[in-house]
Amino acid sequence: MNKEKPFEHKEPWEGVDESKFYPKKSSIGGFLAEGEKLKDVIVADRKVCEQLEIKSKEIGEKIAELLKRAMQEQGHKVPAVVDDFEISWTSWRGMQNCPFDGSYADFSNLDFIITNRKTGESFSGPGLIAHLLKEHDFFEGHTSYRVDPEQAVKVLFEKEIKKGDVK
Ligand SMILES: [Zn+2]
Secondary structure, three states: OOOOOOOOOOOOOOOOOHHHHOOOOOOOOOOOOOOOOHHHHHHHHHHHHHHOOOOHHHHHHHHHHHHHHHHHHHOOOOOEEEOOEEEEEEEOOOOOOOOOOOOOOOOOOEEEEEEEOOOOOEEEEEOOHHHHHHHHOOOOOOOOOOOOHHHHHHHHHOOOOOOOOOO
């Protein structure tokens, strides 16, 4: 098992047990809605990211950076202000492990709301999304924890898909 050819690019959905992603499996709400396919969700969101000229990894890195700085600089005072962003979060007692690899990533015990103070736009998500985006290109399926790529990029990078961009 798991023999990889050198230089072979492995897609995030390859070799993953998708059954764990559905509601009431490894998380109550699930990472995919019933009937959704991991590959379809990732491929569709990659197209949105392409139009926004950004990689999901960059979005995940930005979320991780803001959460880290919010906690360090503000001494766990909620909401925290970091640069142009206001960050609120709720910590839970348990950590949510990654459905791809079972790891316990940073921030996986919290849910956050990030607001851009200049534009007033905001989005919310689970802390685990930073890891899911950095490592697995995954915004979650259409569950209550999904992070919408367009809204996240609008808040974090003040970038939008302009009409006419789509060819
Ligand atoms: Zn992972």
